[in-house]
Amino acid sequence: MTTSTLIALSIFASVFFFLLLGVAVKYFYNKTNPEEIKESTTEESTKVKVNLTWKSIYLIIIAAFLICLSFVIPIILTRPRITKSFDFSQTGQIGDTIGGLMNPFIALAGVIVTGLAFYMQYKANQLQRTFFYKQLEEDKTNFNTELENNREQFEKQFQAQENQIKLQQFESSFFEMIRFHRENITELRYHTQTNTLENQQVIQLIFNEFIECYRDVKKFSNSKNPNDYIIPKHIKKLRKISSLNNINIDLIEWAVIDIAWSIVFYGLETEGESVIRKLFLRKYNRKYYYRLLYYLKLKPKNIKGKRYKRWLEIRKMKLKDLHPLIEELYLNRIHPQNINGLSQQALKMKVDSQYKKFYEGHQFRLGHYFRHLFQCYKFINSNTNLVDDKKYDYAKLLRAQLSTYEQALLFINSITSLGMKWEFTAEKSEILNKNLITRYHLIKNLPNDNLYGIEYKSFYKSIKFEFDDQINL
Incomplete structure (x- = not known):
């Protein structure tokens, strides 16, 4: 085999080797060495892979091949004559020969690498822009989510504060009503013949x-x-x-x-x-x-x-x-x-003589008393910010202010035409305040099961009286 044939085969083998090397680099690069850019978010990390393309790989290989070739060519071309047609041993000074021979290849490799650098920069800019828009969209989503959460939290806090204020206002009015009720009792006077x-x-x-x-x-x-x-x-x-x-x-x-x-x-x-x-x-x-x-x-x-x-x-x-x-x-x-x-x-x-009647009446005492008591329970019952259990607790607290005789009068008043609106015949505008006595067990503490023959259960079957509990003991 001649020397020229060996050189040609060496060049061909080098080219083939670099091609295989490019394929191998591409494969292993994608499998084992991806470059990751991590950007933290509020809940997870976003991973972006930057892979070299086939074009980039082959351009790098070609550039490397040209650089390698720049070292091989001077050796080849400065040897004694290979053939009669290829004899460069007499081509001037060796330095000029090497420089003249290597520079074109190095320059070409430089052009390729420079172009590749611009190309990679272009891809990097595209990737950065894509990542920027994606990050911007995620930030926007996170901002909207956080804004919505903050709004909901603010609304809850505002509602809680508003409810607290309303509760304080209710309790202030409620305890003031209790004070008025006590004053109504304290102001009661009745003059008999002796005291x-x-x-x-x-x-x-x-x-x-x-x-x-x-x-x-x-x-x-x-x-x-x-x-x-x-x-x-x-x-x-x-x-x-x-x-x-x-x-x-x-x-x-x-x-x-x-x-x-x-x-x-x-x-x-x-x-x-x-x-x-x-x-x-x-x-x-x-x-x-x-x-x-x-x-x-x-x-x-x-x-x-x-x-x-x-x-x-x-x-x-x-x-x-x-x-x-x-x-x-x-x-x-x-x-x-x-x-x-x-x-x-x-x-x-002797009906013609003047005398004071036994039944003088108590309208000026009882009228205001029952009107105020009814408004107290209506105030509790119509409050939309209180659940039923809380309403019952406040009603129970007010009921605790009523003596047994007060509950007895309330019972009597409620089963007559003067007070049936408490339980039986509420007006249309007051329909929500019907059944106040049953709903809040306002006469629960009455003793025995009847009032001088007037049985409580005849009118209020659903109220659980204290007397019932005493019987069951």
Whole structure:
């Protein structure tokens, strides 16, 4: 094999070797040596791989080959003549020869490498721009997310502060209402013949008056037929209320309670009787309640006088004797001084003389008391910022301010026409405040299971009274 053939094969082998070297470098570079650029975010890291392309690899190989070739060519070309056509041994000074031979290859390699550098810079700029826009988008997303989280957190904090402020305002008003309630009780006064009753003593007196009036009315009303006392329209109304609220009570008994409480509330003096007559006009038979009111007006305030003793006498009379006597006195009411034809018992009553009625009325005491108490519970019940359990806790706290006698009066008032809006007949504008007594168990602490025969469970079946717990012990 000639020397020229060996040189050609060496050059070919070198080129082939560099090509294989490029393939190997590309493969292992992609597999084992990726360049990673890490950019931290709030939750994760983004990884970007920068890989050399085939063009870049081959340009680097060509540049390397040319540089290597620049070292080989001078050796080849400065040797003694290879062939007759290739004899460069006489080509001038050796330095000029080497420089002249190497410079073109080195210059060409430099051009290639410089171009490659610009190309890599171009790719790097593209990559940086892509990464910048991606990072910008991530920052924007993170900013919006953080902004949304901050907004939600701010809204929660604002809502919590607003609720706290509203709760403080509510409690301030609520405890002020409790203070007013206590003042209402403290300011109660009732002057008797011998002394002055105050505070809870007045409440107890009113309760005792109701029980006494209830018994007086019940004694006078001995019929078993509701139509003898109640007009049909009111009977229908009472039955509707009873059906809607699951009330189980005799209509006459209900009417007796309503009449007795109205008399105790308004009294039987001139002004009070006028109000009662207007109230009873749409509910009860006129013949019945006119004579009933006349009968109760005969009862004097002075329980130590002779008139009261005469009252006790007629109070003890049997109904077959009592009703004719009251009828006789009632028919003679216009001219009471005309005593002709009156029975001996009627003459003893001396209805023509002036005296103070036993049932004076307590409207100026109880009216404000019940209105304020109703507004207190309405204030609790209508508060939209309180859950039901919290409402019950505040209502329970207010209930703790009520004495047993106050709860008894509240019970009586709520089952009569004067106070049915507490439980049974709330107006349309007050429908949300219906069933206040059942909802908050306002009469839970009443003793026993009845109030002188008036059973609590007849009206309030769902209330769990303390007496129930005592029975179960």
